[in-house]
Amino acid sequence: xxxxxxxxxxxxxxxxxxxxxxxxxxxxxxxxxxxxxxxxxxxxxxxxxxxxxxxxxxxxxxxxxxxxxxxxxxxxxxxxxxxxxxxxxxxxxxxxxxxxxxxxxxxxxxxxxxxxxxxxxxxxxxxxxxxxxxxxxxxxxxxxxxxxxxxxxxxxxxxxxxxxxxxxxxxxxxxxxxxxxxxxxxxxxxxxxxxxxxxxxxxxxxxxxxxxxxxxxxxxxxxxxxxxxxxxxxxxxxxxxxxxxxxxxxxxxxxxxxxxxxxxxxxxxxxxxxxxxxxxxxxxxxxxxxxxxxxxxxxxxxxxxxxxxxxxxxxxxxxxxxxxxxxxxxxxxxxxxxxxxxxxxxxxxxxxxxxxxxxxxxxxxxxxxxxxxxxxxxxxxxxxxxxxxx
Ligand SMILES: [Zn+2]
Numbered sequence: 001x002x003x004x005x006x007x008x009x010x011x012x013x014x015x016x017x018x019x020x021x022x023x024x025x026x027x028x029x030x031x032x033x034x035x036x037x038x039x040x041x042x043x044x045x046x047x048x049x050x051x052x053x054x055x056x057x058x059x060x061x062x063x064x065x066x067x068x069x070x071x072x073x074x075x076x077x078x079x080x081x082x083x084x085x086x087x088x089x090x091x092x093x094x095x096x097x098x099x100x101x102x103x104x105x106x107x108x109x110x111x112x113x114x115x116x117x118x119x120x121x122x123x124x125x126x127x128x129x130x131x132x133x134x135x136x137x138x139x140x141x142x143x144x145x146x147x148x149x150x151x152x153x154x155x156x157x158x159x160x161x162x163x164x165x166x167x168x169x170x171x172x173x174x175x176x177x178x179x180x181x182x183x184x185x186x187x188x189x190x191x192x193x194x195x196x197x198x199x200x201x202x203x204x205x206x207x208x209x210x211x212x213x214x215x216x217x218x219x220x221x222x223x224x225x226x227x228x229x230x231x232x233x234x235x236x237x238x239x240x241x242x243x244x245x246x247x248x249x250x251x252x253x254x255x256x257x258x259x260x261x262x263x264x265x266x267x268x269x270x271x272x273x274x275x276x277x278x279x280x281x282x283x284x285x286x287x288x289x290x291x292x293x294x295x296x297x298x299x300x301x302x303x304x305x306x307x308x309x310x311x312x313x314x315x316x317x318x319x320x321x322x323x324x325x326x327x328x329x330x331x332x333x334x335x336x337x338x339x340x341x342x343x344x345x346x347x348x349x350x351x352x353x354x355x356x357x358x359x360x361x362x363x364x365x366x367x368x369x370x371x372x373x374x375x376x377x378x379x380x381x382x383x384x385x386x387x388x389x390x
Contacts, residue, residue, distance in 0.1 A: 001021075001023060001024070001025060001031065001043055002024050002025075002026065002044070002046060002389075003021055003022070003023055003038055003041070003043050003045045003376075004021070004022045004023075004024065004045075004052060004368065004388060005019065005021050005022075005045050005048065006019075006020070006022075006047075006048040006049070006050055006052040006054070006289065006370065007019065007048075007049055007050055007051065007216040007374075008020070008050075008051045008374045008377060009022055009033055009051075009052045009063065009123070009360070010051055010052070010053045010337070010341050011033060011053075011054075011101070011359060011360035011361075012054060012338070012341060012342055012345055012346045012358065012359040012360065013346075013358075013359035013361045014033075014085050015338075016286070016338050016377065017033065017034070017035055018035075018255050019035065019369060020033055020034060020035050020052075021033060021034060021035070021036070021037065021038065022047070022052055022239060022368065023038075023066075023264045024368060024389060026390060027365070027389075028364050028365050028367065028368060028389035029363065029364070029365045030360050030361065030363065030364045030365070030366070031362060032362060033360055034162060038122050041142060046388075048370050048388075049116060049372065050145055050370050050371050050372040050373070050374050050379070051337065051370070051371040051374055052368060052369070052370055052388070053341050053345065053362075053368075053369055053371065054111065054113075054341075054345045054346075054357065054358055054359055054366035054367060054368070054369070055111055055113070055114075055321070055345065055357065055366050055367025055368070055369055055387075055390070056110070056111050056112045056308070056321035056345055056348075056358060056367075057113065057114045057115075057116075057307070057308075057321075057344070057345055057348025057351075057352070057354070057357060057358065058107065058111065058112045058114070058115045058116070058267075058308070058309055058310050058319070058321055058348070059115075059255060059257075059278070059280045059307040059308065059309045059345075059351060059352075060115045060116055060118070060198070060257045060280050060282055060307075060309025060310070060311055061115050061116065061118070061309060061310055061311065061312060061319060061327065062117065062118045062257075062311065062312035062314070063100045063103060063104070063115075063117050063119070063124045063127065063128075063312075064089075064100070064118075064119060064120060064121065064123060064124060064312075065085070065089070065312035065313060065314040066096070066097055066099045066100050066102075066103040066313050067095065067099045067315070068085075068088050068089075068312065068314035069313040069317065070317075071084075071301070071314065072084050072085075072088065072314055074202055074288050074289075074291075075288075075289075075290075076289070076290050076339060077204065077217065077289065077290060078203050078204035078206070078207075078218065078289055078290060079204065079206055079217040079218045079220070079221040080217075080221070081289050081314075081315065082218075082221065083221050085228075085314065086291045088099065088261070088314070096123060097123065097126060097127060098184065100124055100127045101124075101127050101130075103313065103319060104127050104129075104131050104133060106318075107133060107310075107319050107320075107321060108131075108132055108133055108387070108390070109320065109386055109387065110318070110320040110321065110387070111321070111365065111367065111369035111385040111387055112133060112223065112319075112320075112321060113133060113134065113356055113357060113367040113390065114133060114134040114135070114136075114348065114349070114354055115134070115135050115136075116135075116136050116196075116198065116255065116309070116348075116351075116352065117132055117135050117136070117137050117138065117140065118137075118138050118140045118198070119137040119139050119159070119163075119170070120138065120139075120140050120324030121159070122159050122163065124128075124137070125162065125166050127145075128163075128164045128166075128168050129166050129168065132390055134354065134357075135168060135169075135216050135273050136169045136170065136171070136196065136352055137163050137168060137169070137170040137171075138170070138171060138173040138196070138198045139156055139159045139160050139163065139170050139171065139172050139173065139321075140173050140174070140175050141156045141172065141173070141174060141175065141180065141184060141188060141259070142174070142175035142176070142184075142228065142250075143179075143180065143181060143230045144179065144180070144181050144222070145181065145227070145228055146181045146182075146183050146184075146228065147310055149181055149183040149184040149187055150183075150187065152184060152321070152355070153172075153184065153187040155344065156172050156188070156191075157172065157191060160172050160191075163223070166175075166229065170196065171192050171195035171196045172191050172195075173188065173190050173192070173196075173198050173199060173201070174188050174199055174243065175384050176199060176200040176201070176203070176207070176239075176243075176304050177199070177207065177211070177232075177239035177242050177243035178200070178207055178210055178218060178222065178229070178232055178239065179219040179222075180243070181228065181231065182231050185243060185254075186247065187249060189248060196253060196255070196282075196351070197252060197253065197254045197255065198255040198256075198257060198280075199242065199243065199244065199257065200252070200253070200257050200258055200339065201239065201254075201256040201257055201258055201259050201262070202222075202239060202240070202256075202258065202259050202260065202261045202262045202266060203257075203258035203259075203260055203261070203286070203289075203290070204217075204218060204261065204290060205261050206218035206219065207239050207261065208238060208239065208261060208266075209234060210222075210229070210232060210233065211233075211234075211235060211238055211239050211242055212235060212236075212238060213234060214233040214234030217366040219233060221372045225280075227291070227324065228240075235313060238266060238269070239254075239347070240269060240270050241269065244270070244273075244274075245269065245270070245273045248274075250273060250274060250275050250347075251275055251276065252274065252276070253276040253278070253351065254274055254276070254277050254278070255278045255280050255307070255351055256270065256277060256278070256279050256280065256287060257280045257282070257309065258280070258281070258285075258294075259279055259280075259281070259290055259294055259299075260286050260290060260292055260293070264298060264302070266358065267298070267299075267302050267304070268302075271302065276305075276307070277304075278305045278306075278307050278347065278350075278351045279304045279305065279306050279307070280301060280306075280307045280308070280309045281293075281294055281299075281306060281307070281308060281309070281324075281328075281343075282308070282309040282310060282311040282316075282324065283309030283324050283327045283331075284310070284315075284316045284317075284323060284324055284327055284330050285309075285310070285312075285315040285316050286319075287327065288315040288316060288333075289315050293327075293328070293331060296328065296332050296335065297332070300335070300339075300345060301335050305344055305347050305350070305351075306342075306343040307346060307347045307348040308321050308324050308343050308344045308348070309324075309353060310323075310324060320385070321379075321382060322344075322371065322384070322385050323378075324344075324382065325337075325340045325341075325344055325346065325379060326379050326383060328340060329378065329379050330381075333378070336377065337374075337377050337378060337379060338377070340379075345357070345358045345359070345366070346358040349366070352354065366390050367387070367389060368388045368389040369385050369386065369387050369388060370385070370386040370388055371383055371384070371385060372384055372385075372386055389390070
């Protein structure tokens with residue numbers, strides 16, 4: 001057994017405890033926590049300055065883009081970003097596996113215990129199989145050409161099987177409302193019945209323009225590639241109506257990623273329809289690509305279940321959930337750290353239904369991390385993670 005004491009414990013299944021004690025098994029299983037000093041001196045108390053909290057759940061990542069750090073200029077806007085990704089994607093598989101392994105280790109050291117990873121191929125299987133991190137792979141499809149839908153679908157299903165055969169959880173998901181034909185959307189949802197869904201959602205202003213007005217930068221980029229947007233352009237539905245609400249039942253669990261340009265009305269439509277919508281934010285990537293963050297005041301007002309993601313190194317310089325929290329608190333100093341930690345740990349664990357992660361509930365094995373260099377309960381630019389138990 002180990003006894004850890006810190007300036008604060010933020011357990012997420014109870015209120016923060018100042019100068020509290022956390023009792024854990026040697027393997028990291030939570031036994032108990034409280035303010036009372038241990039009744040025996042049989043165990044030496046490990047004393048830390050900072051905040052003790054559970055391991056982070058990174059709900060949106062693209063391991064496959066790990067070699068693309070710094071390749072795409074900042075502040076170029078999403079339409080230009082998605083135009084450049086396919087050109088930069090190519091890399092020999094061996095190189096990529098080595099890079100992904102390094103990035104997986106970095107995420108571990110940054111206190112991340114679980115990751116929802118967008119996978120367009122099966123190249124990440126060996127990395128995920130050997131990792132200490134728990135992965136769910138969202139096998140992502142895109143394609144606007146109706147005649148290709150069934151072939152894409154078939155290939156996607158095969159990839160999901162490959163992950164499952166390697167004992168890794170996976171589900172088939174669409175990339176974004178604007179990049180998938182109605183026939184492919186229907187096929188994906190038919191296949192994914194009940195399994196976890198994720199979609200890039202309202203990441204750029206021009207996504208709404210494309211659907212509602214039939215024009216804009218995003219429409220221009222896609223039309224220049226001669227892609228078939230006939231079902232999408234000016235269809236009279238916003239992107240979530242088009243891609244989610246018209247297909248999926250209320251009880252479908254769904255992770256909406258980015259939502260940077262979601263208005264109050266957009267949010268209300270989704271919340272009225274879905275019982276278990278989770279709103280994932282990747283602030284550093286949004287800042288990198290679009291120089292804009294979502295309206296978190298609005299999100300909190302609406303009582304959304306918020307999760308955090310790092311997105312990929314194509315649009316971020318670190319894959320660190322703490323760094324994402326720091327950016328949010330810098331822009332929104334009134335959002336308390338314990339609330340940010342619910343986004344960072346508990347809500348993601350709830351989405352994936354990882355019952356033993358996300359809080360210091362007795363019997364859980366959520367990872368124990370120390371956030372050092374804090375100012376009371378506030379994060380500082382110097383705050384950093386130390387993993388105490390995984
Ligand atoms: Zn993404």
